[in-house]
Amino acid sequence: MIRIRNLNKPKTMEEAWEIYSNKNKAKLIAGGAFLRLSTDLYIGEAVDLFDLNLNGIKETEDAFTVGAMTTLRQLETDSALNSWFDNYFAAALKNIVGVQLRNIATIGGTVYPRYGFSDLITALLALDVDLQFYKSGRISLEDYMEKGLLEKDILVEIIIKKNINNASFKMMRNSKGDYAILNCGVSCIHGKYRIAIGGRPGRAVLATDAMEILNAAEKIDEDIIGKACNAAAELAYGTNIFGSGQYRSAMSKVLLKRGIREVLGNDN
Amino acid sequence: MIINLNINGSNIKVEVKEDEYLSETLRNNGCKSVKRGCDKSTCGACTVLVDGIPVLSCSYFSHRAEGKSITTLEGVIEEAEKLGEHIINEGADQCGFCTPSLALTTISMKRELGNPTEEDIKHYINGNLCRCTGYEAQMKGIKKYLEVE
Numbered sequence: 001m002i003r004i005r006n007l008n009k010p011k012t013m014e015e016a017w018e019i020y021s022n023k024n025k026a027k028l029i030a031g032g033a034f035l036r037l038s039t040d041l042y043i044g045e046a047v048d049l050f051d052l053n054l055n056g057i058k059e060t061e062d063a064f065t066v067g068a069m070t071t072l073r074q075l076e077t078d079s080a081l082n083s084w085f086d087n088y089f090a091a092a093l094k095n096i097v098g099v100q101l102r103n104i105a106t107i108g109g110t111v112y113p114r115y116g117f118s119d120l121i122t123a124l125l126a127l128d129v130d131l132q133f134y135k136s137g138r139i140s141l142e143d144y145m146e147k148g149l150l151e152k153d154i155l156v157e158i159i160i161k162k163n164i165n166n167a168s169f170k171m172m173r174n175s176k177g178d179y180a181i182l183n184c185g186v187s188c189i190h191g192k193y194r195i196a197i198g199g200r201p202g203r204a205v206l207a208t209d210a211m212e213i214l215n216a217a218e219k220i221d222e223d224i225i226g227k228a229c230n231a232a233a234e235l236a237y238g239t240n241i242f243g244s245g246q247y248r249s250a251m252s253k254v255l256l257k258r259g260i261r262e263v264l265g266n267d268n
Numbered sequence: 269m270i271i272n273l274n275i276n277g278s279n280i281k282v283e284v285k286e287d288e289y290l291s292e293t294l295r296n297n298g299c300k301s302v303k304r305g306c307d308k309s310t311c312g313a314c315t316v317l318v319d320g321i322p323v324l325s326c327s328y329f330s331h332r333a334e335g336k337s338i339t340t341l342e343g344v345i346e347e348a349e350k351l352g353e354h355i356i357n358e359g360a361d362q363c364g365f366c367t368p369s370l371a372l373t374t375i376s377m378k379r380e381l382g383n384p385t386e387e388d389i390k391h392y393i394n395g396n397l398c399r400c401t402g403y404e405a406q407m408k409g410i411k412k413y414l415e416v417e
């Protein structure tokens with residue numbers, strides 16, 4: 001249950017920052033869907049990001065710039081984004097609960113907290129993505145996932161660069177709408193492979209050893225794919241109610257193999 | 269705080285708390301088709317349309333709905349009755365708790381997708397959980413409704 005003492009609905013980023021940075025027990029509210037799961041959350045000053053005009057997907061020559069308040073459903077159905085990335089986002093998002101939740105949950109409310117179970121973060125990490133924060137400026141998603149920020153901040157937009165040849169998203173879950181047991185994004189950026197694995201159940205990470213094997217190979221055949229998959233299985237995998245670490249490690253090989261084959265197939 | 273809502277075509281002013289969710293506001297204002305199932309964004313029983321878009325009203329803050337049009341099952345009775353007939357004929361209505369939200373989601377799907385495939389339907393109603401029917405009969409009822417209507 002959430003209890004809010006004071007609700008602020010700022011109209012500008014300056015106003016939002018003023019309240020968020022100065023007030024004790026201040027909390028940003030995006031879609032509010034994940035906050036809803038809190039069993040007992042007291043928010044002294046709620047800062048609603050709804051009126052800040054952070055909603056929408058803009059396409060330029062080099063990138064798609066996605067406002068932090070853009071919903072998962074907008075990402076899933078945006079025709080320009082999904083046409084450029086060959087339905088990669090639709091595939092990554094379509095199993096998250098239901099249409100009704102995806103019409104509420106936002107990209108900002110997903111990326112900022114670096115949720116380990118997230119499908120969207122894994123999908124983004126496999127691409128070339130930067131984050132624009134209000135105070136900390138522009139940081140790559142890769143750095144943010146690894147180090148976080150030193151001070152609290154507001155995520156303003158997510159910049160998804162249009163430099164990939166192909167991308168593939170794979171996941172496994174016990175049933176549609178459940179959390180993923182494991183998820184995996186593979187892309188090929190200017191001929192270089194990039195692999196992200198999430199739902200480990202820790203935060204999504206790049207499978208750097210597997211990437212190196214693929215990127216060093218003159219030709220990618222089944223033997224190289226097998227070696228890359230074995231390397232990815234060596235990442236740290238943990239146990240929770242959805243699966244054991246051992247199971248996740250074994251499944252990582254299967255998902256990654258499918259992902260690489262799909263990216264290769266699209267290349268041909 | 270006071271907010272302005274249009275609920276099923278009627279403009280009203282409603283007093284809501286800062287931390288109130290739309291499901292509570294709507295039920296307090298007579299829309300009992302809006303069910304409180306899990307109250308945690310999981311079951312879909314609280315589905316309503318906000319400016320035509322299906323959302324979980326248990327997880328949508330009431331103050332966010334300021335100036336918006338809300339549709340609950342009470343606002344689409346005619347369409348819902350047609351769908352309901354097919355649902356009943358297929359034996360897809362047991363305790364009935366999930367039926368209002370299923371009907372509203374189906375109507376929203378028809379408006380958004382026009383002529384959905386079986387895969388589209390499964391995908392769109394995925395967020396509407398039913399503890400009784402096992403979904404097969406619901407699927408048949410929805411398909412018949414879409415074919416006929």
Ligand SMILES: Cc1cc2nc3c(=O)[nH]c(=O)nc-3n(C[C@H](O)[C@H](O)[C@H](O)COP(=O)(O)OP(=O)(O)OC[C@H]3O[C@@H](n4cnc5c(N)ncnc54)[C@H](O)[C@@H]3O)c2cc1C
Nearest residue numbers: 028030031032033034035105106108109110112118119155
């Ligand atoms: C029942 C349920 C099941 C889910 N299952 C999945 C799943 O299987 N896969 C998946 O990928 N996701 C899943 N999600 C997560 C969902 O996709 C969103 O990530 C989540 O709801 C957060 O988005 P929100 O807009 O609701 O954020 P909120 O709940 O509003 O905020 C979440 C946190 O982020 C902070 N925050 C929000 N926006 C910003 C910003 N711009 N800058 C800085 N901080 C910010 C908030 O202060 C808060 O701490 C699930 C969510 C729910 C409720």
Ligand code: FES
Nearest residue numbers: 305306307312326
């Ligand atoms: S009551 Fe809203 S999703 Fe269950």
Ligand code: FES
Nearest residue numbers: 363366398399400
């Ligand atoms: S008929 Fe009982 S929950 Fe669906």
